[in-house]
Amino acid sequence: MDKRKAYEEKLDAQLREWRSKIENLKAKADKANAEAKIEYYKNIDSLENDYKALQGKLQQLKSAAEESWEDIKAGSETAWEALKSAFSNAMAKFKD
Numbered sequence: 865m866d867k868r869k870a871y872e873e874k875l876d877a878q879l880r881e882w883r884s885k886i887e888n889l890k891a892k893a894d895k896a897n898a899e900a901k902i903e904y905y906k907n908i909d910s911l912e913n914d915y916k917a918l919q920g921k922l923q924q925l926k927s928a929a930e931e932s933w934e935d936i937k938a939g940s941e942t943a944w945e946a947l948k949s950a951f952s953n954a955m956a957k958f959k960d
Contacts, residue, residue, distance in 0.1 A: 868925075868933060875922050875940065879915070882947065886911055892958055907954040914947040 886908065893904035921940035928936045 868930075871937065872922065872925055875918070875925070875944070878944070879919060879922065882911075882915060882951065885951065886915065889954065889958060904958065907950075907957055911947070911950050911954055914943070914950045918943040918947050 889904070889908055889911070893901050893908060896904055918940065921936065921943045924936045925933065925940055
């Protein structure tokens with residue numbers, strides 16, 4: 865398997881895992897009191913936005929020409945780190 869395909873598959877797998885985590889957070893938020901639910905859904909909305917940005921980057925990667933793939937990969941890694949950080953922050957808030 866080439867490096868590009870392996871990277872795309874890794875990103876796909878991570879997105880599936882994060883989608884599952886977002887759904888779990890939604891389930892927890894739905895069980896919270898009204899005030900906490902509002903705060904939780906603010907965090908979830910932020911996660912959803914970062915998730916969608918990473919999904920978009922993945923689609924760009926998959927359709928990119930070989931010459932531009934490395935440039936798009938760099939942008940996807942930035943989006944990846946943003947989502948990873950957002951997840952860490954959200955998980956910390958959900959534990960409160």
